[in-house]
Amino acid sequence: GAGVSQSPRYKVAKRGQDVALRCDPISGHVSLFWYQQALGQGPEFLTYFQNEAQLDKSGLPSDRFFAERPEGSVSTLKIQRTQQEDSAVYLCASSLEGGWYGSYNEQFFGPGTRLTVL
């Protein structure tokens, strides 16, 4: 399909392990977002890329979280030394353009990666 894909869909990690979560956005989409969704909550913004540039990382909860999009397409969210509070669904979304130009540039979400830290 042509939607946003994420892998793995499920990840179980022992506390202290490093994990890497991958997002394949819709081809040609300039903007890419990462959100964290805790159980029973709405998604919360983590970081934003416009092409390969990370323009906002204000939502990253700590310096253990790192995201990259080196070629302006695929993105990886890396969490170092995972903690139990990192357990959540990590959602990736892409949009054709960034910005609000009189109408919303719809963000298309992937199915998410469910991370469980034991």
Next chain:
Amino acid sequence: GQQLNQSPQSMFIQEGEDVSMNCTSSSIFNTWLWYKQDPGEGPVLLIALYKAGELTSNGRLTAQFGITRKDSFLNISASIPSDVGIYFCAGLGGTSYGKLTFGQGTILTVHP
């Protein structure tokens, strides 16, 4: 982090009934959005609202952007079993690039 206040948290209704849920914020938003999330999937956009006071429909769904720009509601008429899921409001504002702030969600259960 900041989230919008969405109510009710959950609803249990009979098929055919109408549903109403709302969302409030202490901040002004330029755009209000309503999403639906099914289990194991990402949110899918239902309705986008761009102007204060705007009333927009999408089939059996109707949503309004509050005059103060700090609230919005979503109505679903004549509910059907496939309406089951989690509904989220989201506000867009404060940045130029589409950063969304979400509500906590309303879990909708429809009994046949």
